[in-house]
Amino acid sequence: MASMFSRFFKFGSQNIAIDLGTANTLVYVQDRGIVLNEPSVVAIETINGIKKVKAVGDDAKMMMGKTPDNIEAIRPMRDGVIADIEVAEEMIKHFIRKVQGRKSVMRYPEIVICVPSGSTSVERRAIRDAASNAGASQVFLILEPMAAAIGADMPVTEPVGSMVVDIGGGTTEVAVLSLRGLAYTTSVRVGGDKMDEAIVSYVRRHHNLLIGEATAERIKKDYGIATIPADGGETIHIKGRDLVNGVPKEITISQANVAEALSEPIGAIVEGVRIALENTAPELAADIVDQGIVLTGGGALIRGLDEHLREETGLPVSVAEDPLSCVALGTGRAMEDPIYRGVLMTA
Numbered sequence: 001m002a003s004m005f006s007r008f009f010k011f012g013s014q015n016i017a018i019d020l021g022t023a024n025t026l027v028y029v030q031d032r033g034i035v036l037n038e039p040s041v042v043a044i045e046t047i048n049g050i051k052k053v054k055a056v057g058d059d060a061k062m063m064m065g066k067t068p069d070n071i072e073a074i075r076p077m078r079d080g081v082i083a084d085i086e087v088a089e090e091m092i093k094h095f096i097r098k099v100q101g102r103k104s105v106m107r108y109p110e111i112v113i114c115v116p117s118g119s120t121s122v123e124r125r126a127i128r129d130a131a132s133n134a135g136a137s138q139v140f141l142i143l144e145p146m147a148a149a150i151g152a153d154m155p156v157t158e159p160v161g162s163m164v165v166d167i168g169g170g171t172t173e174v175a176v177l178s179l180r181g182l183a184y185t186t187s188v189r190v191g192g193d194k195m196d197e198a199i200v201s202y203v204r205r206h207h208n209l210l211i212g213e214a215t216a217e218r219i220k221k222d223y224g225i226a227t228i229p230a231d232g233g234e235t236i237h238i239k240g241r242d243l244v245n246g247v248p249k250e251i252t253i254s255q256a257n258v259a260e261a262l263s264e265p266i267g268a269i270v271e272g273v274r275i276a277l278e279n280t281a282p283e284l285a286a287d288i289v290d291q292g293i294v295l296t297g298g299g300a301l302i303r304g305l306d307e308h309l310r311e312e313t314g315l316p317v318s319v320a321e322d323p324l325s326c327v328a329l330g331t332g333r334a335m336e337d338p339i340y341r342g343v344l345m346t347a
């Protein structure tokens with residue numbers, strides 16, 4: 001194992017780190033940093049029964065919910081794991097080709113790719129094989145909360161306990177880290193997607209209006225808030241299809257309604273943090289009282305979530321500087337910096 005890692009760190013300068021997320025895929029190229037950040041979406045076109053990739057990433061996301069019958073926009077990652085292995089492989093291939101460009105001299109990079117801590121060995125092998133088939137000469141894996149913590153500049157190599165809560169699209173990973181290892185980890189299958197679904201179902205239940213995932217995500221990003229504002233907050237205009245007579249319609253809701261819709265998924269995240277704290281060894285728990293909890297992932301950007309968790313746990317809570325990039329940055333740093341040797345796995 002050691003010889004494999006030393007070869008890895010010596011090798012060429014075009015190695016690649018990938019944050020293969022449910023919502024977004026970020027690619028970090030050695031010595032260049034994050035060079036690609038696109039939605040994990042692939043549009044597949046079927047002509048005479050034959051399936052072909054029509055678009056990937058940004059171009060494919062624009063088609064979501066608006067495709068004709070013969071084109072399907074697929075998100076190959078669901079709940080933080082690969083739901084459609086073939087499509088995921090196509091997506092990884094596309095992104096690798098895109099970052100390498102035409103002039104690249106190194107066609108077969110070594111790849112570090114992150115996996116959810118709760119993934120099974122079968123799921124991990126599927127991710128590793130997808131990267132191999134996409135052209136990697138060698139594939140290393142890193143656990144997502146470890147990558148998030150490294151990307152958030154947390155003291156993961158020191159004998160000090162710290163807690164990271166990475167709220168992604170499909171999963172929320174809660175982990176206690178110390179000495180390059182995960183002392184405790186739990187993965188809740190609740191993240192940004194469940195928040196979007198909660199908004200869709202709130203609007204359907206209370207207003208008989210059907211809205212798409214993309215509209216719900218926009219509402220969450222623009223108005224999502226963890227606690228109900230006393231004055232009701234801002235007013236939001238939403239367009240969708242009336243479920244009673246089937247015609248397009250516009251309604252108005254308040255930011256307080258959005259908070260109400262989000263209370264269930266946010267409650268599940270708080271519960272995950274509580275369970276992790278209850279299961280943390282006393283010495284490490286004592287460290288967390290000093291170090292506090294760091295939030296990463298896109299869900300960390302919900303307004304007031306840090307404050308809400310602070311109230312619920314009584315611990316200091318902060319949001320990482322660039323929560324959407326932490327996992328990719330950490331995966332890249334783990335690839336580049338020998339100080340993190342030992343956090344990479346072969347399968």
Ligand SMILES: Nc1ncnc2c1ncn2[C@@H]1O[C@H](COP(=O)(O)OP(=O)(O)OP(=O)(O)O)[C@@H](O)[C@H]1O
Nearest residue numbers: 021022023024168169170171192221297298299301
């Ligand atoms: N400003 C924002 N406010 C609230 N949510 C946001 C914001 N920006 C992005 N998000 C949400 O964050 C999620 C994506 O986060 P991230 O890129 O960290 O996840 P991922 O790595 O793709 O998913 P996973 O870790 O589950 O594989 C999406 O659900 C997105 O809607």
